[in-house]
Amino acid sequence: MDQIECSELWNTEKFIYEKYQSYKSFLFRIAFSYVGNKQDSEDILQEAFIKLCYYAPDFSSAEDEKRWIIRVTINLCKNHLRSFWYKNKVNIDNLESFAYEPKTEEVILDLLRLPVKYKSVIQLYYFVGYKVSEIAEILNLSESGVKMRLKRGRELLKIELEDAK
Amino acid sequence: MRENEFNKTISQIDTDAFMDKRITEHLLAYEEGSVKNNKIKWRAESLIRRKKAFLSSVARVAAAFIFFFVMGIALVWSSGYFKRTSPGNANSVNPKLAESSDDDLETIMEMIEPATEENTAQAIEPMKEEIEADFLPKDMNAKKITTKNYRGGRKIINGPFVVGYRIGQEPDEDVIKTILDNCDIYPGDDAFAEIGLPDITPTHLMNHYLLDKDGYVYKKEEYDNRTHEYIRAFFTYDSTLNKKVYLFYYPVDASIEDIRFISNDDYDIVTSDYTTKNGLTFTLIDYQKERHFNDAKIMFDSETLGNGIYTLQFSPGMTQEEIEEILESVPIDADAITIIQPKYEDISYEDPIVFKTE
Numbered sequence: 001m002d003q004i005e006c007s008e009l010w011n012t013e014k015f016i017y018e019k020y021q022s023y024k025s026f027l028f029r030i031a032f033s034y035v036g037n038k039q040d041s042e043d044i045l046q047e048a049f050i051k052l053c054y055y056a057p058d059f060s061s062a063e064d065e066k067r068w069i070i071r072v073t074i075n076l077c078k079n080h081l082r083s084f085w086y087k088n089k090v091n092i093d094n095l096e097s098f099a100y101e102p103k104t105e106e107v108i109l110d111l112l113r114l115p116v117k118y119k120s121v122i123q124l125y126y127f128v129g130y131k132v133s134e135i136a137e138i139l140n141l142s143e144s145g146v147k148m149r150l151k152r153g154r155e156l157l158k159i160e161l162e163d164a165k
Numbered sequence: 166m167r168e169n170e171f172n173k174t175i176s177q178i179d180t181d182a183f184m185d186k187r188i189t190e191h192l193l194a195y196e197e198g199s200v201k202n203n204k205i206k207w208r209a210e211s212l213i214r215r216k217k218a219f220l221s222s223v224a225r226v227a228a229a230f231i232f233f234f235v236m237g238i239a240l241v242w243s244s245g246y247f248k249r250t251s252p253g254n255a256n257s258v259n260p261k262l263a264e265s266s267d268d269d270l271e272t273i274m275e276m277i278e279p280a281t282e283e284n285t286a287q288a289i290e291p292m293k294e295e296i297e298a299d300f301l302p303k304d305m306n307a308k309k310i311t312t313k314n315y316r317g318g319r320k321i322i323n324g325p326f327v328v329g330y331r332i333g334q335e336p337d338e339d340v341i342k343t344i345l346d347n348c349d350i351y352p353g354d355d356a357f358a359e360i361g362l363p364d365i366t367p368t369h370l371m372n373h374y375l376l377d378k379d380g381y382v383y384k385k386e387e388y389d390n391r392t393h394e395y396i397r398a399f400f401t402y403d404s405t406l407n408k409k410v411y412l413f414y415y416p417v418d419a420s421i422e423d424i425r426f427i428s429n430d431d432y433d434i435v436t437s438d439y440t441t442k443n444g445l446t447f448t449l450i451d452y453q454k455e456r457h458f459n460d461a462k463i464m465f466d467s468e469t470l471g472n473g474i475y476t477l478q479f480s481p482g483m484t485q486e487e488i489e490e491i492l493e494s495v496p497i498d499a500d501a502i503t504i505i506q507p508k509y510e511d512i513s514y515e516d517p518i519v520f521k522t523e
Contacts, residue, residue, distance in 0.1 A: 013193060016189065016192050016193060017189060020185070020188065020189055020192070024179075024180050024185065024188075025179050025180070028178065028179060028180050029175060029178050029179070032178050033178075038184075042180070042184050042187070042188065045180070045184075045188060046187075046188045046191055046192070049188060049192055050191075050192065050195060051438070051440050051446070053192055053195070054195060055437075055438050055439060055440050056440060057440070057441065057442050057489065057493070059442070064442065068440075068442060068444060071443075071444035071499060071500070072440060072444050072446070075444055075446070075499060075503075075504060078503050079503060079504060079505070079506075082422070082466075082503055082505070103174060104174050104177050104178070107166075107171065107174045107175065108178070126171065126172060126175060127175065139500075140500075157166075157171070158166055159166055159167070159168055159171045160166065160167050160168065161168055
């Protein structure tokens with residue numbers, strides 16, 4: 001019985017590390033593009049992983065789990081932003097230095113200023129790597145709607161398509 | 166900026182090794198500060214418990230099967246069916262049958278109704294999942310009346326109206342019509358429409374539970390210079406009332422941010438979170454001194470649904486799995502709402518509560 005318990009404990013640790021490694025990068029980028037600083041993004045990431053490891057339901061597939069954790073992270077970001085703006089502690093124009101290169105900072109600022117409806121499409125396309133059809137399914141939009149938002153998002157972020165150069 | 170340049174730039178936004186260490190350590194030491202914390206132990210043990218429960222349920226099913234099989238054999242044996250087929254000892258075992266004449270056998274055969282299309286259909290009908298019924302009370306603005314099987318009984322569903330009855334209490338169509346015509350119940354979608362919402366009753370409740378005869382109660386009251394509205398509905402799994410679920414919805418004019426719940430030590434509440442597959446995070450409140458009466462609460466601000474407090478209250482007899490099944494079927498789009506965590510304020514009994522008596 002002890003052996004079983006040890007192996008279950010080991011499985012749990014392994015589970016946590018594997019999940020963290022799989023999702024951390026794009027979830028951090030999503031959180032960062034909402035809140036704009038490392039500290040809050042870390043808190044959100046931590047909260048999202050706690051929910052995944054300790055409170056999540058059983059998922060029928062890995063894809064379900066991935067979509068669930070993305071949604072939970074975005075909701076946590078939105079909740080954070082509500083309290084953020086409500087308390088009126090920080091103004092977007094006075095954001096502290098990101099400690100990145102100036103060009104990266106510029107991109108981050110553009111991302112932060114991006115309206116939410118374009119931001120979510122940009123996040124799923126560039127951060128997570130979903131295709132247009134998958135984004136349409138996740139956000140319950142038509143494919144043409146996703147393409148339109150992607151186009152406008154790119155315009156606002158001044159991104160040129162590779163095949164357009 | 167080109168696409169690959171953008172990708173390269175955003176790839177710089179990533180966690181660092183210190184952050185990874187902090188987060189994973191926190192995850193492993195969640196709640197207790199140790200790898201062997203209760204939560205992880207519980208999680209590991211729950212896997213073992215689930216395996217054990219599965220094995221024991223298999224054993225129980227097998228035992229039940231063997232029991233019924235043996236009982237069935239015994240019953241059939243005692244009725245003499247097997248013994249009559251043994252010509253060698255027919256006289257000694259069942260003299261009555263052995264001595265029965267061809268006339269008796271004919272009489273017995275006449276008593277057995279031959280299978281016809283009509284009686285076969287009657288026998289199969291209650292086994293069907295959903296059957297259209299004929300007794301539509303037209304004046305009820307009925308959407309659809311169906312009869313559905315549920316454990317050991319059937320229920321009649323007229324949109325949100327549900328009337329349940331047990332097998333053996335064959336439904337008298339006149340009685341049902343009278344009930345449906347006179348019941349003072351409010352359709353769920355109409356009740357929610359009063360406050361501009363779609364019906365947000367968990368679909369699991371609609372499909373598997375009985376709605377109380379009061380139906381959906383929508384109330385609008387004026388006091389404290391404010392309008393207070395709410396919708397209330399009561400569901401029960403069956404007439405034993407062991408499993409009860411109360412649904413409450415309070416629309417709120419102001420932002421939920423401003424709402425505070427009052428709590429005190431007497432309630433002795435334990436709160437936890439449950440997040441559904443759709444990303445809705447409910448706050449579960451376990452009222453320990455109320456024999457573990459559970460609340461699942463979700464408070465939200467929403468541009469499309471308005472601001473509100475959605476509460477499901479579960480009776481102590483309900484398991485966590487049943488509660489989760491119901492929460493999973495709450496038809497609220499997580500993307501359409503912003504969830505606000507409930508805030509509690511303690512009451513100090515050192516300050517006496519004074520009622521204003523004018």
